[in-house]
Amino acid sequence: MLPRKLKNFMAYKGLGNQKRYQGQIPEIELPKLTRVLEEYRAGGMDMPVKVDLGQEAMEMTIKCGGHEADLYRDFARAGIDKVVLSYSGAYQRDDDCSVAAVDIYCRGRLEEIDPGSAKLGDDTEESFKYALAYYKLVVDGEDIIEIDAMAMKCIVNGEDRLKEIREAMGLFTTF
Template sequence: MSFPRKLKQMMIFVDGVGYAADTESVTLPKLERKLEKWRGGGLGRPANFDLGGGDDLTVEHSYGGPVRALIRQFGAPGMSDVQIRFAGSYQDDSTGQIHSCIITLRGRHQEIDRGEQKVGEAGSFKVKSECVYYKEEWDGVTDVEIDVLGMIEIVGGVDLMAGHRDALGLA
């Protein structure tokens, strides 16, 4: 019998600096495809066309208090000026095996929300970052890599955009 893998430990790195004790939570980007329904003659039901990647690669990360280094990155001019790396250890309680998940992102901060600050109470410090690069690795194997600016989208070792780059003369 197998049980789901559960996150047991995590850490956030921003531009190579680790925030183990500061990190409260992270909401990783959704991986989405934009699909459009089409029902032409001879089809009994609509079929979905794949129009490519979906919405933005947004990551939200929360900390126990203000992180000055992140504040200093606000307004970074380049779309990929800030690197964020999530490192998580997931454990299968049926076997005890621990799996490593590393998600590397590059982008810039869209929003810094300090929430309500009260003396003697834990405050919040939330950062929302929009990314143009996403790479997900499990136990050292890359499962997904998306480079928006490079027109690269690799899933399970297959580059879904290679043919398009070739057709446009970008390869």
């Protein structure tokens, strides 16, 4: 069996009437999902183990093939999750030709604009880095991972991994 390889993708901004960046974005650095793990060793332990201290901050970078004024409009916008971005990729296996739809939905804020350099006759590229507060991975219509920092949710394959912690803290309960 051969692995699924990215054959094409599309990037979008906004909800509902989305702005589609067809032919304008040659590369996206997708969000890394990283847990903060810290070594812990106490008496009676032969070696340290790494304990989970939560999720690291997520970010995504969009690289444009030229100047895209629409992305500049989000600079210094208030709110940690006011910029809505999404990625739709088509991943195909070359042995059985099956295609998987991979969708990533994010909300965050524009953190950095790198306009690159301007040199006559050279190709141009601009980068936009977003700090994310929300992430959702959907593969072939199935929710795989959903991370919502403000709702303190981390749902993986349908299992809400932070539910018991929220309940112990009295969050999202009614009296």
